[in-house]
Amino acid sequence: MIKKILLPFIIVYCFVLPPPMYASESSTVVSSDSALSSGENSSEDSTSEAPSLSSDSKVLEEATTDSSSSTDSTSISTSDNSAEEVGTENTINIAADVFQNGTTTYPYLVSTSAELKAAINQAKPTSDATGNITKNDPLTIKFLTDITYTSSDAFIISKNTVIDGDNHSLLYTSASYGTSSLLQVNTGGVSATIKNMNYGNSTYPNNTYYGIISTGASNVSVNIENVTYNITNGAQPFYADKGKSNNTLNFSGVNTFNQSVDASGSYGGEFVEGYSTINFAANSTTTVKNNSGDAWADFWPSSSMTINLGDNATFDMTSGKPYVFYGTNNNIFNIGENAKLAIRKSYASRTGSINQINDNSSRTTTMNVASGGSADITTGIKPLDLGTFNVNATDSGTVNFAKTGSNFANQAFSSGTLKFTNAGTNVYQVLSTSTSNTNSSSIVTPPNSLTASLTNQNIISYQPAMSISGVSGSSNVGDKKSQITASVSGFSSSLPSGWVYQTEYLVSKKRYYNSANNILDQSGLTTDFKSSTKPSGVKTVAASGSGGVGTINDLLAMNYYVYGRVTATSGSNIASTPWYETQVDVPKHTATVFSNSLGFTSPGSKILNDATDYRIVSYSNTPTAISLTRVTTGDGSDESIQLVDSFSVGSENLLTLNVLAKLSNSNTIWSLANPTGTLILQPYFETDSSAALSLTGAYAGHFNHIKNVNYLLDFTIQNSS
Template identity: 30%
Template sequence: MTYPNSNWYGILHVVNTNTNFVVENIDYNIQKGGQPFYANTNVNTLTFKGKNNFKAGTSNGGYDGEFAQGFTSINFAEDSQTTIYHDAYNELAFLYAGGSQTVTVGKNAIVDITTNKPYLSYDGNFTLKVLEKGQFKYKAISGNNSSTTSKAVLFKALGTITMEFAKDAIGRFTTEKDGFSGESPTINATSPNYILFDSPSGKSALNGATLKFSRKDTDGYAYPIKYFSSGFKELSPNVTGNKNVVASDISNGESVVYARAPKITGMSADPMVGTDLSQIRVQINQWTPENLVNISKVSYKLGTKRLYSGTDITAAAAQTSITNAFPSQGLWAQKDIWATNNIATDSIYQFENLSAQTYYLYTKLEGACVPGYTLSSLWIEQIVEVPSYIEVTLPDVLEFRTPKAGKIVKEQHLTNYSAINHGNVPVNLALKTLTIKSNSSPVVSLVSNCQGKKQVHLKLVAEHPSGNDNRILDPLLAGTITGQPIALTPYWDNDREATLYLKGEHSVSVLDGGPHQINYNLAFSISQAS
């Protein structure tokens, strides 16, 4: 219900001390007279429960001072939701206590304040406590009913201001007027979600106030300070103690945020080897925040050695070294993936055609965790061993036919014959022995040089597609054979295979009877090349 007029005392006028007043599920809309809660003594408590909505002061002048006066404790109860729009003509502060004051935002509570007052709080020492998963949002506007033309926005007129943000808490302080000035807040942060100061009007978010951040947790997350000034920039990659921020630190930027960066909490990197297969399959399985919005960026880097020095990968120097790594420093491959549907499924990637060795996998996750900002996790490291896999296929036969005495050439073979490496390591294919099979013609002799009738001189030729490192094993004689091995590179390389054929000459003519069949068995050894 909307009432056109009220007075200074609004909903409540307290004249006694130690009053504890509870407001629950109130919808308050006053067009004139914007001070819902008034106490002319200081030691009183005001508590908000349930869902409350206040809209106060939309007509110029009259009975409209602070939102609440004379309450040293203001509590927003657990799970409550309170929205306050306070555009009032008289007085300078949103809150006035007459002494020290504590405002507590309970667990899971949401407080959203919009006011035209220059001061959040006027006198005394002011403490803001935002408990676990609580949210406190404060916006300073010019409004329609200001008694001053000043565009200043100050946290305090007199006394100190301390802010405490607990685990997963959110704080947002927005000014549509000048940047925040006045007494500088000490901001004690114990694993909050984020604490943001911004100016959508394009002005500097800070105008004299110093933000005194003090990190109180050791939760293992990175808490960078980022800001916007002609683009998004970083002031500190990870606050580990105390950090003061003034306007010049952020180039008079329009916003600055202290925020918990995303963190990868579950990661898989599985090597797989087999026939024409040698890869590492990578995937992010778990991350925080779990509700990280889609359109997140997953970055992978794979190194053949560690991409940083020292023992602490979380150190700024180590993180920078990984980010800036070049192939000359051990970077083997890198891949960026945009997760547009689900991080767990979209982050799957295979690094393929990997030699057998130790690899160092680095992974980073970026996402929009804070309004207007993209934050990045720290690089994490996993060491992955890709094992050796050896598999070579050889032809069953090398068969040729020659109708008359003379040369034996490649074109006389019945088909093309190849030795092929299907493994992930280079191998040496060494011919060890030749034996004459029982069904080979006894009248034909295997010799090193044809000088008489019914003789065969053979040599084994191995030719690579590149034409490099070809082999000729000459002569082929019964017994043990020595000579340079045939080299085959891993399966992804052109010289993974070698065409095999026999060449030479023979002195078997049609006058010698026949046809004659010669049949020899070649035994090879296969070993990993060093």
């Protein structure tokens, strides 16, 4: 609107804010810091009546031989009764209110050995309660209570079958320890699973040395999950006919096998006989203590044996057997990432001088160890004959061969050769400790090999040439400061002089973790650290030296995963410790700075700003939401002037006055007459962490003398994240 100027005076209007100040979350002018911080199985209950199985089920005829004296060879003669899979004499009477069809969802529920036999003889399920096809489902059976059986019981598994003990026990009540197993698989290609089952208690501590399940066919898979085995007499958990081939034994979950631990039992045997492949699933733990006094070895395969440990699996065996392997050709251990193998020759169950890896010392044992995997082969009985033992390690953990205890005075090794091959990328050492406690170290750079001297040695250990024990970090926040300071601990190195060290750190919003295998993603960390283009939410820094402190700046307030390692270089050789992990919380810090004052003049109806450098700036480490919540009239302000959102032609003493906050791609306008709207400022280290301020508006009224206005503004500042 055009206003007539009656007097030749410049009309000046002033708009004043308080002096420079910081604004907090709750009021106008405070800077506030947040507190600094650093950083199963379910049982299926059934109240229904247990199923009733027919009492006239046909007895399965088995031809077995029970010797009167213990031998090192176990054999079994069985007949294939698969034809009895379905028959009128093997029916199950199901309780009317309990649907059971042998599927995974609706397993057959059993309480006696007769019911167990009848259930095993049922046909494989073809549909569930709703008619859905279940062709791939195994026949599934579930225990309702502990079940006992005798030497006259023998049940044939002829189809894929799962027997779930539901944490109950399957107990052998007879005194014949050389009879056939209760459960027998004599059909090739069958998969049989035993899970959540216990064997042996104080009343019934015995079993048969044909195992908890025996195999008389080829290409059979036996699966063991969460099984506890405590047996005194007849202590051999697993048997397969050595005349058959390609049988596989798989372990998952947590399993414990105690074989005549007090050495009082008879008819003891191997831990595993007859299988060619043993798999320990990722994240599984299997513990074996075999102190039975009969068989000569822990493993007696049909030919060569391959033992595979999945990532993060643990297999820990304590034994007093003269041999680890018996009657075999060459054998292989494959140890996955972060998996742990331990073979402890600790029990003196047999006398004499025999203590060997293989019964024939000319045979070869190969151990392949993946990143972070480890092995510990120790003897506390007598010196150990390694035979030919080759270790191929790909950035592994420690692979250790050692004497333990003081049961014998001489060296740990009686004979054999021990060769280490560095198949990875890092530099390793072979550390030896002699019988006189003298240490020596030899560096093994990739892809080279080293054959260790066994003479007069008590410990030979293949391990990284340098190591750390962990990483730690703390946060520090303030005005325009938001950082994590990290350091590593426990550094040690056997590298010779001339190597150059640096400490490397990576900070990430996400965790570098392989949840399936429960291990850190070492390769992912290394790749992203070296990459010139970092993934979103990842920052890195390198500090000189083996204990360099790293500071990562300009971090958004949140919890971070912090990783650290040490890397050393010498020419083209590179050695790195594994990455270690910790967590650090970066707390929120909120601080906002406004311009000292905003002023304008209005020589006509249009408002002109007094300056162009008015700003509102975030010093926070988190996005902040800023709102104009109250406008009050200050001292000396002309009371005749009224703030309005708009006015019409001919109005008098009306003022529209707005604060415009301008970001790179958006604006926020607050009307002093009716303030609404929110300005979002980003953290101090990001774009749009500050906004340019200006005044807009117009005045309706006479211009014949000067009128002053003064308004005080209250802002609310809050974290917006």
